[in-house]
Amino acid sequence: MGAAASPSPVHTDLSRLLQVREIYAEPAALESARGRDVLARFPTAQVVEVPSHWKIPELHGNEGNVERWVRVKTETLVLGVKKSLTARENSRSSNWIAPSTANGCAMACAYCYVPRRKGYANPITVFTNIEQITGYLRRHVARQGVKAEPDQCDPVSWVYDIGENSDCSVDALVSDNVADLVATFRELPTAKASFATKYVNRQLLDLDPQGRTRVRFSLMPDADARVVDVRTSRVPDRIAAVDDFVEAGYEVHLNFSPVILREGWEADWAALLRQLDDELSPAAKAQAAAEVIMLTHNRDLHEVNLGWHPKAEELLWRPDLQQPKRSQNGQWNVRYRNDVKRAGVTRLQELIAAHAPWLRVRYAF
Ligand code: SF4
Numbered sequence: 001m002g003a004a005a006s007p008s009p010v011h012t013d014l015s016r017l018l019q020v021r022e023i024y025a026e027p028a029a030l031e032s033a034r035g036r037d038v039l040a041r042f043p044t045a046q047v048v049e050v051p052s053h054w055k056i057p058e059l060h061g062n063e064g065n066v067e068r069w070v071r072v073k074t075e076t077l078v079l080g081v082k083k084s085l086t087a088r089e090n091s092r093s094s095n096w097i098a099p100s101t102a103n104g105c106a107m108a109c110a111y112c113y114v115p116r117r118k119g120y121a122n123p124i125t126v127f128t129n130i131e132q133i134t135g136y137l138r139r140h141v142a143r144q145g146v147k148a149e150p151d152q153c154d155p156v157s158w159v160y161d162i163g164e165n166s167d168c169s170v171d172a173l174v175s176d177n178v179a180d181l182v183a184t185f186r187e188l189p190t191a192k193a194s195f196a197t198k199y200v201n202r203q204l205l206d207l208d209p210q211g212r213t214r215v216r217f218s219l220m221p222d223a224d225a226r227v228v229d230v231r232t233s234r235v236p237d238r239i240a241a242v243d244d245f246v247e248a249g250y251e252v253h254l255n256f257s258p259v260i261l262r263e264g265w266e267a268d269w270a271a272l273l274r275q276l277d278d279e280l281s282p283a284a285k286a287q288a289a290a291e292v293i294m295l296t297h298n299r300d301l302h303e304v305n306l307g308w309h310p311k312a313e314e315l316l317w318r319p320d321l322q323q324p325k326r327s328q329n330g331q332w333n334v335r336y337r338n339d340v341k342r343a344g345v346t347r348l349q350e351l352i353a354a355h356a357p358w359l360r361v362r363y364a365f
Helices: 009-017 027-031 033-041 066-075 130-144 168-174 177-186 202-206 222-228 235-247 265-279 282-287 299-308 310-316 338-355
Strands: 022-025 046-049 076-080 125-127 158-161 191-197 213-219 251-259 289-294 296-298 322-326 332-336 360-364
Touching: 009 168, 022 027, 022 033, 027 033, 027 046, 027 076, 033 076, 033 125, 066 076, 066 299, 130 158, 130 177, 168 177, 168 191, 168 202, 177 191, 177 213, 191 251, 202 235, 213 235, 222 235, 222 265, 222 310, 235 251, 235 265, 235 282, 251 265, 251 282, 251 338, 265 338, 289 338, 296 299, 299 310, 299 332, 332 338, 338 360
Parallel strands: 022 046, 022 076, 076 125, 158 191, 191 213, 213 251, 251 289, 289 360
Antiparallel strands: 296 332, 322 332
């Protein structure tokens, strides 16, 4: 690199997470305007046509090979067309889960269920039929009318989660889908977009959301995040972004998730809450709310992680505190025993009340 130009932070971040060399694409996605935009952002990538974004055998079979797994996340994108457009009813983080405009993630949190869908690598798939998706959302919002009663999601707006299967902050490095969603909700006075994120993408500060998009920065004590949040922005950077996002017109909530119980967790959460109390502006505090979600884990993911990140499993796999639960898809999940979980939720709420009394808890479970 020449002496004159040092890379901008955005550029540095993009190349840390993504150096795209190959793009698997459905033909219809390749022909679309959004597909062509993505290709233009990665002009040196080799394009491989595939009949379906779900059927790419090269992306599967990397369970135990984390180097390969992270390489796929860094070097591969998928372009597809989202076929079924439905908003799913939800009750916790949002009223509705919007149809995805992406799935997969370039980050690699050790507890994440997202990577299990498209081979363990599960690189980012961008859905290129964004106009169909935003059109569907406009009609769906119109059908709901005005929200009749406040609920914990929001006192007046219908809340749509736009990032269930991906991290929108990173998706916004790859395409304008997130920008289009923010622009769509800007014009919908009865609804709000919402997404949780572990990545600080300052390009989002230019999108002028006018209060109609809620960003939920995920936080946990840095000591935990340094072990389990792989390839994400660091926790102090996420906290430092809160005021800037509020100033840029976002609603900013905090997503305390997953809460990991271990020796010393209470002291570290108290320190995190005090840091928030010290660092956040009065404006950020006035609009803040939090959701608290205790860790759930999964037996198969535990086995995979033992192969590449056993240190994470010391935090995540605690048979002495956990109980198994068969999930709807037949997998064995584990979560903290009812009594342990209840005590943990209560204790964290007490810590919030003591150290960050301005922080309303939307829900805790
Ligand atoms: S950032 Fe979110 S979607 Fe990505 S790996 Fe971490 S938990 Fe999963």
